[in-house]
Amino acid sequence: KQEVTQIPAALSVPEGENLVLNCSFTDSAIYNLQWFRQDPGKGLTSLLLIQSSQREQTSGRLNASLDKSSGRSTLYIAASQPGDSATYLCAVYGNKLVFGAGTILRVKS
C-alpha cells in the first residue's frame, strides 16, 4: 500500500526566504508525482506534475525534483512571499492518486 509522508507538517518563514518542502513515498512504482496548493475555502490547484521519467519541473519561483528510486521529492520555493501561504500537498499516481497530509506554510511579511 502506497504511503506518502510530508515533512515538515508546518513551516513559518519570513518573507524573502528560500524554502524546501519534502515528500517521501513508499512504493517507487509510480507514473507521476504532483504538487498541489490548497487554500482555505478553496479547492486544490495543481502546481507541478513530474513524470516518472523526469527529474524535475520548474514553474516560476517553484522547482520540484523527483528521485523515484529513493522515493523522495522536494518542492523548492524561491524568494517566498506572503501570498505563498497555503497548504502544499504532494500526491503520487500509481493506479490512483495518493496524497500526503500536507505542509502548512506561513510566510510572514
Add this chain to the structure above:
Amino acid sequence: EADIYQTPRYLVIGTGKKITLECSQTMGHDKMYWYQQDPGMELHLIHYSYGVNSTEKGDLSSESTVSRIRTEHFPLTLESARPSHTSQYLCASSPTGTTREKTQYFGPGTRLLVL
C-alpha cells in the same frame, strides 16, 4: 482556471437527514472523483467514475453513494447523515487519456457538519 463546481459550499444538518452534494464540471472530462478530507489529514478517495453509468468505490469505506447519469454531473448522496460524516468533501475531474500525464482539477469543496 478549472470549471468545476460544488454546492453547497457549507452545510450544517441534523442526524438522520438525507443529503446530496452536487458536483458539476463544464470541461467535458470523462473521469470524476470524490475525496474526503478531515482537517490536517490526507485526502482519501471514496468514489470515482470513468464515464456515464460507471461508478466505483474508492479506498476509504464510505456510506455514501454516487451516480453518473450525465458526463458533467457526479452527485454524492448520504441517505442518513451521522456526526461521523462530518468532513470536507472534494470533487475532482480529469481529462480523457492516460492519467499518467494529466492532473486532476478540483472543485472548492463542501464542508459538511452533522449535528
